[in-house]
Amino acid sequence: MEQRQLGRTGISVSVLGYGCGAIGGLMVKGSAAEQDRAIGRAIDHGITYFDTAYAYGDGVSETNLGRALKALRATVTVGTKVRVYPQQRGDIAGTVAASIEGSLARLGSDCVDIYQLHNPITLDGAEPTFTTEQILNEAVPVLRRLREQGKCRFYGITGLGDAAAVRRVLEEGGFATAQMPYNLLNPSGIAPWPAGSAMPDLEGRVAHAASRDVGVMAIRILAGGALSGSEARSPLGVPKVEPIASGASYAADVAAARRLMPMVAAGHVKDLVELALRFAAMPKQISTAIIGTSSIAELDHAVAAIQRGPLPAEALAMITALQAA
Numbered sequence: 001m002e003q004r005q006l007g008r009t010g011i012s013v014s015v016l017g018y019g020c021g022a023i024g025g026l027m028v029k030g031s032a033a034e035q036d037r038a039i040g041r042a043i044d045h046g047i048t049y050f051d052t053a054y055a056y057g058d059g060v061s062e063t064n065l066g067r068a069l070k071a072l073r074a075t076v077t078v079g080t081k082v083r084v085y086p087q088q089r090g091d092i093a094g095t096v097a098a099s100i101e102g103s104l105a106r107l108g109s110d111c112v113d114i115y116q117l118h119n120p121i122t123l124d125g126a127e128p129t130f131t132t133e134q135i136l137n138e139a140v141p142v143l144r145r146l147r148e149q150g151k152c153r154f155y156g157i158t159g160l161g162d163a164a165a166v167r168r169v170l171e172e173g174g175f176a177t178a179q180m181p182y183n184l185l186n187p188s189g190i191a192p193w194p195a196g197s198a199m200p201d202l203e204g205r206v207a208h209a210a211s212r213d214v215g216v217m218a219i220r221i222l223a224g225g226a227l228s229g230s231e232a233r234s235p236l237g238v239p240k241v242e243p244i245a246s247g248a249s250y251a252a253d254v255a256a257a258r259r260l261m262p263m264v265a266a267g268h269v270k271d272l273v274e275l276a277l278r279f280a281a282m283p284k285q286i287s288t289a290i291i292g293t294s295s296i297a298e299l300d301h302a303v304a305a306i307q308r309g310p311l312p313a314e315a316l317a318m319i320t321a322l323q324a325a
Helices: 032-044 060-072 086-107 132-148 163-172 205-211 223-228 250-258 272-281 296-307 313-324
Strands: 003-005 012-014 016-019 049-051 077-082 112-117 152-158 177-181 215-219 288-292
Touching: 012 016, 016 296, 032 060, 032 296, 049 288, 060 077, 060 086, 077 086, 086 112, 086 132, 112 132, 112 177, 132 152, 132 163, 152 163, 152 215, 163 205, 177 205, 205 215, 223 250, 223 272, 250 272, 272 288, 272 296
Parallel strands: 016 049, 016 288, 049 077, 077 112, 112 152, 152 177, 177 215, 215 288
Antiparallel strands: 003 012
């Protein structure tokens, strides 16, 4: 599998990253045997980045990933996250410092490669978001200290919130990575925002981050599953998905995805999932595109899609025409 540089970290990561979250659900609710097989299969496919967080099953995902990697004796790049909850807002630094200790214990490691702050950043800082000043003055000092202590190699953010606030934090905070939404329904993190689009304008934040040598990890590349073109959910995944940086509802995202079905009929792709994955992996501004799965079969399907390479120009033109219709 293609490997790309993760910004200025010097780390090389697979273009497809493995997400261990609750939307796919395998690493939270699956059996230990299936989880271990999935991580092993991902590594066999050439996947080298694995993404988790305490918030994924209250630490269950971290525990399961740590167990699987230990059993496999695997050397891969692992990122985890800290989310500061409302009752913890008075002690951001203490929360960040305590959370990494729990994450390391669950992962069975002394150091995590990427430690990411998982709260949106906005100009007004309304809960559950934080202002740029809170991030720069309260979170960044402790993140720098944790790196100096060898508890994380690099630190990053989840680049949700107001684009201006995210840009300032990336300019001033020393963040090496940023997880940002990018998908077929809303590519405005890189591409110009189409006039009349109902999607929120991400104001080129992916392109901005990449221009600052920040390693961008694309998230929501399947719009939480909506880009499959089906509202059906796996029993392992969360039963209801709230859109992030896309439509007004999951059903609306599914409807928008289904308008691209002529791409399948025209033979450009085998299905909408392949279309979405190949689209998300194309930009060089993205280091790794993260996908969660509910089964090994879904993982295999995703890898096969990525291996088909970038979409050709005629396919991209057809996408533009269908979305404008």
